[in-house]
Amino acid sequence: MSQDQELRTRLERAAGAMHIDADRSLEQFHRGRSRREVVRRVGTVALALAVAAIGLSVAWIWIARPGGSHPPAAPSVPTGTIAFMRASDKGMASSVFAAPVQGGTPVAIGPKSYADYPAWSPDGTSVAYGTGAGVNNTALVVARADGGDARRIVKNVSPEPLSWSPDGKRIAFIGDGNAVVHIVGASGTGDRRVIRGFWQSVAWSPDGERLLLTGHPAGPNVDAEQGYDVYTVRLDGTGLERLTHGGGYEGFATWSPGGARILLTRGASFETYAQDVFVMNANGSDMHRLTRWAGFDSFPVWSPDGKWIAFASDRDASRAQQRAIRTHGTFTNISLYVMRANGSGVRRVFTAGNGEALLPGSWTKARR
DSSP states (O other): HHHHHHHHHHHHHGGGTTTTTTTHHHHHHHHTTHHHHHHHHHHHHHHHHHHHHHHHHHHHHHHHSTOSSSSOOOOOOOOSSEEEEESSGGGGGGEEEEEEETOOOEEOOSSSSSSEEEOOOOOEEEEEEEEEEEETTTEEEEEEEOOOEEEEEEEEEEEEEEEEEETEEEEEETTTTTTTEEEETTTSSSOOOESSEEEEEEEEEETEEEEEEEEEOOSSOOTTTTOOEEEEEESSSSOOEEEOOOOOOEEEEEEEETEEEEEEEESSSTTTEEEEEEETTSSOOOOSSSSOOOSSSSEEEEEEEEEEEEEEEEETOHHHHHHHHHHHHOOOSBBEEEETTTSSSSSEEEEEOTTEEEEEEEESSSOO
C-alpha cells in the first residue's frame, strides 16, 4: 500500500486549498477497479489536482495583491462606423456622411440636397434619414448603408432624430411640426400616430416595448419653468411616464444598448448655448454629468457595445467662434468627439471647418 500512502500524501498536498477529502477520493478510485487500473490512474488524477492547486494559488496571489481584485482589462478601442450630419450656416445646408470611428475619409450616404439625422438599422445594412428642400420640408428616406436604392417612405417629417425598432421592421419618427410621434413600417406601410405633444427626440427601447421621448406632452407652448423632460410611453401611446423633473432643457435621450442606462443632453433652456452630456439609470435615477465644457456638448450617441459615446462639441473652436455660436446660434467649428462611457478619454475624431457642425446621428458596429 506504499502507493496508496504516496497518493494520499499527494492528494492532501494538492487539495489543501480546495477542501477535498483525500481518503474519500482514494476510496472512490479503488471501488470497482482492479489494482492495476488504480495504479495507472493515480498519477493522472494527482497531477490534475496539483495543476488545479497551482492555478488557485496563482489566482489567490493575484487577488491578494494591492488593487488586484480583477486582472487588468485590455484597453477598449472604439470601432465601427458613425453616421453624422455635416450642417452649414450657408443656406442652412445639411448633408449626411459615414466614416470609421477610428478615422478615415467620410463618405456621403445621402443626396447633395438637404439631408439630416441619419440612423443605422439594427443590422447596419440600411440607413434612414430626412431629406427634402430644407429643414422644414423633409421626407423620411430609407436607403442601403452606402446610400444606394434610396426610397421615400413618408412625406413631411420634422428634422429630428429617427429610431429603428430592434427587429428592424419599423421606424419611429416625429412629424406634424414636432407635434406627433409616429411609427411606420420600414417599407412605408402602416403609418400610425402614437402620442401628441411637442417632442424633440425619439428612441426605441432595446426590448422593443417602449419609446423614449424628450419634450413635453402639453405641446409647444410650455411654461419655461416646466421645460422639456424625458418620458417613456408604450407603442400604443398609453402609459406615459415622466423620468426627469429638473426643468430647463433635456434632449437627444437614448437608451444604452442593454437598456440599463439613458444618455441625454441637458441645458438651461431649449435654445441655450451651454449644454452638456449626462447619463442616468433607465428609471431616471442617479443622473450624473459626463462632460463639463463651458460651451456646447450635445448630440450624444452610444457605441454598439455601450463602452463609448460620440458627441458634438465646439471645444476646439476659437473664442470668437464660440461667441458667435453663443450669441447667434451659428454653426462654427463644432467637431465630432468620442469619450468612454464614464466620461474619460475625450478625443476629437473629425474636425469641422469654419461655418460647419459635425453632429453624430448613429453608430453601427459594421466597418465600411
